[in-house]
């Protein structure tokens with residue numbers, strides 16, 4: 179029975195039982211609905227319960243968007259990885275599906291029980307309906323510890339069949355470490371299937387390229403070489419690479435491609451942001467990548483392991499709305515995914531606005547006059563969208579967001595555009611230096627803020643600890659500097 183509520187009831191039962199068996203203490207209560215205990219409805223994707231990290235296998239299959247994700251349903255910490263699964267018609271309203279991928283070997287025998295089905299991607303099955311997924315498993319009984327790449331298929335898009343190993347070893351002669359993961363499979367300009375893998379070397383993070391002549395992508399994977407080495411922000415390894423044609427068809431040599439990378443252990447010294455996501459624009463001929471420019475995908479801290487695919491004439495992508503740097507004891511509820519975003523190139527710059535369908539989240543207008551007039555606007559719950567336009571690019575403003583536990587502001591001044599987030603004490607400020615935006619679109623939800631400036635030229639994402647909603651907003655600016663401002667209540 180794949181009815182969503184039924185699935186939740188039975189999995190919640192096992193969840194509670196697992197806690198009793200493992201710890202002797204039931205730390206979480208079962209909840210027969212879709213909402214995890216004490217978590218209000220919100221419009222960002224979350225798993226029904228338990229831990230979630232990276233989006234995986236994001237794509238449109240048999241006509242509908244599917245989102246898989248790194249999942250551990252028995253607790254709120256990272257542990258043995260499974261692939262959770264949800265299906266949608268518009269990328270915003272998701273139906274939870276049963277767990278799609280299970281670890282392929284018995285992890286209970288291992289001392290730390292960790293590993294499992296790590297991140298990866300999905301492509302349509304070559305012959306007949308369904309999908310083929312690619313993912314990494316951590317094999318700890320081999321010395322040195324190895325990560326291997328596997329593939330599995332599913333014709334019903336509900337459960338995956340047995341997995342086969344496609345790459346049992348990393349390339350051994352390239353000065354690479356054991357990091358060798360997150361296969362991203364896509365069609366190259368030559369029509370052949372290509373695979374990117376994230377890795378690490380003394381020189382920095384590395385993207386490895388493989389290809390196969392097999393039109394089913396099941397076998398025949400051979401190593402082509404290092405596609406790119408990335409050292410920015412002292413990155414040690416690359417995680418979750420993906421590569422997409424940006425401004426034309428994949429087969430046209432003039433088409434620019436965008437390479438999106440998780441920069442593991444990176445740190446921006448000036449803002450103390452860690453684990454950043456980089457987008458590199460350039461040309462991909464099927465074997466090599468020639469860089470044109472690079473641009474950070476987000477000026478906040480919580481948009482990692484971003485995964486995107488080409489859906490018709492648009493690129494749609496989603497990131498994990500969290501950061502490994504602060505996912506320890508602070509998190510006591512399942513994390514979210516970012517709003518789905520488009521990626522496009524315009525006048526030599528990358529834009530990552532929320533997908534057009536995000537407007538369908540608007541329920542009703544809460545305000546059209548008071549915010550623009552500098553008055554306080556209170557919210558009934560914290561799920562709102564705020565849109566305002568400034569009289570000229572870079573006009574200074576100060577949006578104060580009242581939250582019970584966190585000091586939260588969005589500021590535009592001579593330095594740029596910033597999210598100021600102070601979680602007790604003087605916290606860091608996240609800033610798009612030199613940004614002089616004219617139009618601001620801000621999404622508030624339980625546990626997050628997403629700022630989009632000038633139709634996505636700058637995007638800033640920040641997770642907010644706990645589940646208190648933002649209670650009110652006040653926009654302070656010079657008289658006449660705000661042309662108009664609207665606040666919408668959003669649907670759950």
Ligand code: FRU
Pocket residue numbers: 231232248259296297298314359360417418440482483
């Ligand atoms: C990135 C990551 C991936 C890995 C997965 C494990 O967030 O570390 O490299 O496959 O998470 O859950």
